[in-house]
Amino acid sequence: MNKEILKKSQSLIGLFILCLLLSLLSDKFLTGTNLWNVLRQISVNVCISVGMTLVIITSGIDLSVGSVLAFSSALGVGLLKNGVEFGSFDTFMGFTVLGSIMITLLVGLALGLFNGWVITKFSLPPFVATLAMLTMARGLTMLYTKGIPISNLGSSFEFIGSGWFLGIPVPVWISTFVVLIVLFITKKTTFGRHIYAIGGNERAALLSGVNVSNVKWLVYGISGVMASIGGILVSSRLNSAQPNAGTSYELDSIAAVVIGGTSLSGGLGTITGTVIGAVIIGVLNNGLVLLNVSPFWQQVVKGLVILLAVIIDQKSKRK
Amino acid sequence: MKILITYLSSLITLFFISCSSKTDQEKPKVAVVISTLNNPWFVVLAESAAENARKLGYEAKIFDSQNNPATESDNFENLISSGFDAILFNPTDADGSISNILKAKTAGIPVFCMDREVNSDVAATSQILSDNYSGCVEVGIEFAKSLKAKGEYVEILGLVGDNNTWARSKGFHSVVDKFPNLKMVAQQSADFDRNKAMEVLESMLQAHPNINAVFCGNDAMALGVYQALQSAGLDKKVKVFGFDGADEVVEKIKEGKIVATGMQFPKVMAETAAKNADEFFKGKRDFAQRVPVEVELIIQK
Numbered sequence: 288m289n290k291e292i293l294k295k296s297q298s299l300i301g302l303f304i305l306c307l308l309l310s311l312l313s314d315k316f317l318t319g320t321n322l323w324n325v326l327r328q329i330s331v332n333v334c335i336s337v338g339m340t341l342v343i344i345t346s347g348i349d350l351s352v353g354s355v356l357a358f359s360s361a362l363g364v365g366l367l368k369n370g371v372e373f374g375s376f377d378t379f380m381g382f383t384v385l386g387s388i389m390i391t392l393l394v395g396l397a398l399g400l401f402n403g404w405v406i407t408k409f410s411l412p413p414f415v416a417t418l419a420m421l422t423m424a425r426g427l428t429m430l431y432t433k434g435i436p437i438s439n440l441g442s443s444f445e446f447i448g449s450g451w452f453l454g455i456p457v458p459v460w461i462s463t464f465v466v467l468i469v470l471f472i473t474k475k476t477t478f479g480r481h482i483y484a485i486g487g488n489e490r491a492a493l494l495s496g497v498n499v500s501n502v503k504w505l506v507y508g509i510s511g512v513m514a515s516i517g518g519i520l521v522s523s524r525l526n527s528a529q530p531n532a533g534t535s536y537e538l539d540s541i542a543a544v545v546i547g548g549t550s551l552s553g554g555l556g557t558i559t560g561t562v563i564g565a566v567i568i569g570v571l572n573n574g575l576v577l578l579n580v581s582p583f584w585q586q587v588v589k590g591l592v593i594l595l596a597v598i599i600d601q602k603s604k605r606k
Numbered sequence: 607m608k609i610l611i612t613y614l615s616s617l618i619t620l621f622f623i624s625c626s627s628k629t630d631q632e633k634p635k636v637a638v639v640i641s642t643l644n645n646p647w648f649v650v651l652a653e654s655a656a657e658n659a660r661k662l663g664y665e666a667k668i669f670d671s672q673n674n675p676a677t678e679s680d681n682f683e684n685l686i687s688s689g690f691d692a693i694l695f696n697p698t699d700a701d702g703s704i705s706n707i708l709k710a711k712t713a714g715i716p717v718f719c720m721d722r723e724v725n726s727d728v729a730a731t732s733q734i735l736s737d738n739y740s741g742c743v744e745v746g747i748e749f750a751k752s753l754k755a756k757g758e759y760v761e762i763l764g765l766v767g768d769n770n771t772w773a774r775s776k777g778f779h780s781v782v783d784k785f786p787n788l789k790m791v792a793q794q795s796a797d798f799d800r801n802k803a804m805e806v807l808e809s810m811l812q813a814h815p816n817i818n819a820v821f822c823g824n825d826a827m828a829l830g831v832y833q834a835l836q837s838a839g840l841d842k843k844v845k846v847f848g849f850d851g852a853d854e855v856v857e858k859i860k861e862g863k864i865v866a867t868g869m870q871f872p873k874v875m876a877e878t879a880a881k882n883a884d885e886f887f888k889g890k891r892d893f894a895q896r897v898p899v900e901v902e903l904i905i906q907k
Contacts, residue, residue: 313813320838321812328805434649436800436826438854449837525800525833527854529826531644532801576809582766582795 297603298547298563301596305567309574316577323456327524329569330462331517333562335536336543337469338513340561341506343544344486346553347406347413349507352514352540353533354424355398359511360518361428363391364437364528367444384444391515398424399511403504417507421537428530438527448524458520465516469509470558482506486553542589543568546596567592634691634887635665636880639681641698641722642673645798645826647850648696651721651872655694658880664692675702682706686713692883693717694876700725700769716886718879721872722770723896731886732893734878738770741868741901742777742849748866748905749782749821749847756787757818760810762831764798764823771795774823774849782821791817796827803830811838819845825852825867832864851904862906869902 309316335352342349367387371380382390398420405416450457473479481502484492493499517536522528547564549556571592575585636659640652652668659666669685671678675698685693686709693710695717697703707717707729719733753759761778764771782788791814796803803822811817811834820835822828828848835841841863848855851869858864882893 315812318812321809324805324808324812328808429643434643435646436854449833521801525804525830527800527829529800530646531799534644534799572805573809576792576794576806577813579792579794579813582763 297599298560298567298596301546301599302563302567302570305570305574309570309577313574313577316574321573321577323459325566325569325573326459327456328573329565330456330458331520332536332539332543332568333462333565334465334513334517334520336540336547336561336565337466337558338510339537339540340544340547340549340556340558341469341473341482342413342510343541343549343551344482344553344556345503345506346486346489346551347503347506348417348541348551349399349402349510350414350417350537351398351402351420351424352510352517353536354421354428355395355511355514356518356521356533356536357528357530358424358428358431359391359394359398359515360522360532361432361437361528361530362394363387363515363519364440364444364522365431366390368437368440384441387444388519391519392512395511395513395515395518396508397511399508399514400504402511403507406507407500407503413507432528432530434530436527436529440522440526440528444523445526446523448520448522448526458524461516461520465513466558466562473558478502478505483554486555488554539568540565542593546593548600564596567596633663633665635667635689636692636694636883637667637669637681637685637690638694639669639671639678639685640696641671641678643668643670644673647824647852647870647872651696651876654873655720655876655880658877659694659883662880662884664883671698673698675699675706678703679706679709682709686710686715690715692886694720694879694883695730696720697722697724704729716883718882720875720879721870727895730895732882732895732897734875734882734897734899736870736872736875737898737901738773738849739777739780740898741870741903742774743781744901744903745821745847745849745866745868746778746781748903749778749819750785750788752845752865753788753819755785758789758791758814758816759819759821760792760794760807760814760817761790762803762806762820762822762827763793763795764827766795768798771798771823778821796822796830798824798826800826800830803827804834805830807831807834808838811835811840815840817844819847819865821847823849825850825855828855828864828867829858832858851902856904859904859906866903866905869904871899871902875899 315321339349366382370382402417402420405411406413447457452460481497484497485499485502489499521532543564544561546567547560571589638652638655640648642648656666656668669681671681678698693715704724704726710717716731719730721736723733723735763775792810794806796806820831822831825848828846832846835844846864848867851867855864855867
C-alpha cells in the first residue's frame with residue numbers, strides 16, 4: 288500500500304525537488320508574481336495535455352494539436368475582427384466574443400472528430416492520421432490568414448488571456464475548470480472507464496460490448512476541443528492570432544503526459560499526473576530563464592528531465 | 607504484346623508532353639524559393655517576388671523550404687526537372703544553400719538571392735541583401751543614445767541556429783558593448799516567436815525587475831515583450847527595441863510605446879531580384895555580386 292502511494296506521488300516528489308532546487312538557486316523563484324506567471328504560462332499546455340492524455344490512454348496519439356490550435360483560433364478571431372460578408376445577399380454578419388469562441392470550439396471539435404473518423408473508419412494508425420492533420424490544419428491556417436497575424440481584437444477578448452478574476456488569472460481558472468471536467472469524465476463515467484479498457488486491451492473491450500469506434504471518435508474530438516481552448520488562451524493573451532502559433536506544442540504536451548507517468552502503450556495514466564507533468568515543464572522553462580542558463584543548454588536539460596522521468600517511471604512499474 | 611502497347615503509348619504521351627512544354631516556352635517560368643512561409647515577413651518577400659515576376663510577363667511559382675536546407679534541395683531538384691528558367695531565392699543557410707545554387711547553375715538556371723546571403727561569390731548570379739548587421743548597428747546607436755549610455759538591459763535572441771539572429775546580435779553589440787555603463791544582465795532566446803518572447807520576458811522580469819531596456823532580435827518578439835511589460839506595469843519604464851519594421855511595431859513607435867526598429871524592405875528586394883531576372887532573360891550577364899539594401903531606422907518623432 289505504501290509502495291502504491293509512493294508510485295503515485297513520484298512525479299509530485301520530482302516537482303517538489305525541482306522547486307526546492309530552484310528556490311535555493313534563485314531567490315526570485317518563490318515569489319507570488321513568478322508563480323502566477325508560471326501557472327498562467329502553463330495553462331495552454333495543461334488544456335492540450337489533458338486531451339492528449341485521454342488519447343494516449345487509448346494507446347493513440349494526437350500530433351495535430353498545435354495546428355488545430357492555430358487554425359481554430361485564427362478562424363474564430365478572424366470572424367470576431369472582420370465578420371462575414373455575403374456579397375450576393377448584400378448582408379454583413381458580425382460576431383460577438385462569445386460567438387467567436389463558439390466557432391473556435393466547434394472548429395476544434397470538427398477537426399478532432401475528423402481525426403477520429405479517419406482512424407476508426409479506415410483503421411489508420413493514429414500517428415499517421417494526425418500527422419496528416421498537423422500538415423493540413425497548418426496549411427489551412429496559412430490559407431486563411433495569408434501568413435499575416437490577425438491583431439487588435441478588443442479588450443473584452445483580451446481579458447480571457449490577460450485578465451484576473453478573484454485574484455487569480457483567468458487562464459488559470461479556465462484550465463482548472465477543464466481539468467476538473469476531464470477528471471470527472473475519467474473517474475465517474477462509463478465513457479471514462481471505456482477509455483482505459485480500450486487502451487488496456489482493445490479486443491477484450493470490443494468483446495465485452497464497448498463501442499470502441501465511438502469512444503475513439505469522441506476522444507479525438509475532445510482532444511481537438513482542448514487544442515482550440517488552448518488557441519483561445521494563446522490568441523487572447525497576445526491579443527493576436529499568429530499563423531505560426533502552436534508550432535511544436537504537440538511535443539510539449541506529449542512530454543507533459545509522459546512525465547506524468549502515462550504509458551505510451553495505453554491503458555495506464557492519470558489526469559493529475561499529466562497536470563503535474565505540465566507544471567514540471569513550466570517550472571523548468573521558467574527556472575532556466577531565471578538562472579539565465581544559455582539557450583543551448585536549456586534544450587539539453589529539458590531532454591534529460593524527460594528521459595529521467597520516464598526511466599524512473601519504467602523502473603517502478605517493473606517492480 | 608500488352609506491355610509493348612503500354613510502353614509505346616507512354617512514349618507517345620511523353621512525346622506530346624514534351625512538345626506541349628516546348629510551345630509554352632515563349633513565357634519563361636520563374637521559381638520563387640523561400641526559406642519559410644511560416645513568418646509574415648517572408649510571406650511578403652515571396653509574394654511580392656512572384657507578383658513582380660508576373661507583372662514582367664513571366665509565369666511564377668512559390669516553393670517553401672520550411673527552414674530546412676534538405677527541403678530546399680528537394681525544391682531545387684523539382685524545379686530544375688520541371689523546366690524553370692530562373693530562381694528568385696531566399697536561402698535557408700549561408701553555407702548549406704550553396705550546393706543547391708550550384709545545382710541550378712550547372713543546369714544553366716540563374717539564381718538571384720534575396721535578403722539572406724550565401725558565403726560564395728561564384729554561385730549566385732547576384733545577391734540583393736538586407737544588411738542585418740549594419741541595420742542593428744544603427745539600432746544599437748539609437749539604443750545607446752536613448753538610454754544616455756547608462757543602464758541595465760536584457761537581450762531576446764531569435765532562433766539560435768539562424769545566422770540572422772547572430773548577425774543582428776553582433777551588429778547591436780558592436781556598438782553597445784563600447785559603453786561600459788550599459789550592462790547586459792541576461793540574454794535569452796525566444797525563437798522569433800511573439801508568445802515565447804512574452805513568456806521569457808515575464809520570467810526575466812522576476813530575476814531582473816530593474817532593467818531599463820530590452821533589445822529584441824525581431825519585431826514579433828518586441829510585441830510580445832511589450833505585452834509582458836504592459837501587464838507588469840513596466841511599459842512606461844522599460845524601453846523596447848525591435849528589428850524588421852512590422853506594421854504593428856511602426857504603429858507602436860508612432861504611439862511612443864516602442865522606441866525604435868530597423869525597417870527592412872522585402873518589397874524592394876523582391877522587385878530588384880525580379881528585375882534582374884528580367885534583364886538576364888534579355889541578355890544582360892554582368893550583375894554586381896552583392897547589392898546591399900539599406901535598413902532604415904524608424905524612431906519616435
